[in-house]
Amino acid sequence: MQQNSFAYPAMLDLKNKKCVIIGGGKVAVRKALPLIEAGADLTVIAPAVDPQLATLEKTGLLQVKLRAYAADDLSDAFVTVAATDDFAVNRKIAAAAPCLCNVVTEPALGNFSVPSTVKNGALTFTLSTGGMPALTRVLAQDLKKYYGPDFAEFNEFLQQLRQELQTLEITPEKRTAFWRQTLTQSVIDLLHAGQLDQAKESITDAVNRFRLESQNSPR
Template identity: 40%
Template sequence: MAAIPLMLDLKNKKAVVVGGGKIAERRVRTLLSSEADIKVISPALTSSLTTLYQDGKLDWHEKSFSAEDLQNAFLIVAATNDSEVNRAIIESAPQNVLLNSVEDAAAGNIQFPTQFSRGKLSISVSTNGSSPILAAKIKRDLAVQYDEKYEDYLDFLFEARQLIKRSSLSTEKKKQWLRRLVDEDHFHPEDQEFVLEQLNNIQ
């Protein structure tokens, strides 16, 4: 699979996860933050998935898989512990649907990278299935480097960028400001307030 990274908007899109075990649970937890319409197909669920179902976070169909379960799906995740069932899911998937195969990444057309977020900042790591353990290690290293202070910093950068875009500055001056925001240290709240005040005065 020649995979490229993409950011995907799944809000209100139908995501069908077939399987109710630990791997399916991990996929569901990743999807929860996307605000997708999550449907889980499985005769049984882990205790955590059961709690999510009881809390109204997902729709559970307590049954074995059938091809009809995939109708109108935007994203399908084959995550059972039965190779024959996973193969049936892949064969039943409609054309042009997003398909993730947990058992065999190459059998689908998308992968779930290991990832973490700091507010508006999202960082993902993938080894294209070569070594999930290495991907997890790199993620841990990056999580230390890009710690919680980046949450407020990204909020500041977003607000500053909006002010710059709306300003009467020339295109080149806008680029200079945008570069300055990341080239210089603007992590301290006092410094951020000073920069925003400057930008407000340009309007």
């Protein structure tokens, strides 16, 4: 079996980072939307662009340069996407890119790939099968069903409690130990069983006990 060369998963902070897409078609639109959502400073370069890209420029979400790719377009980019339908141009981009580069037509020429993403509130699941798009699509649909709306609500609930516990005068190690002891498979099983309120109640009880113990412990 051929090993997938994209073996190191990562989540990137692209806020205000310069990102460049070379190409202006439907693929460029698909690549642009998550970059915009991530807060990137996005420029699209192509002789002509899809109407949706033109609309996004009018709303200030990206910049469009209506011209062909030039060698210096990538000089200060953080991420580049080669999204033209011209294999030769995409290869030139991949060879010249001094940054993270995703190549649509020949992914192996780039140095990163974009996995399938399933979002549920603040939860983000990424999925890659190493080259089986049909299986990736089915598994993504399964993930979306398996981790439904209750998980997004529960995650938001936990974030609020986490902020409250950070105000307690205890060490980070004790907070970490508490969460590891409290967030167990049994809590996740409650969520899968549709018992969100019971899951919240069990965590709330544990937090209240922990808060009381922390307040009564000697300084």
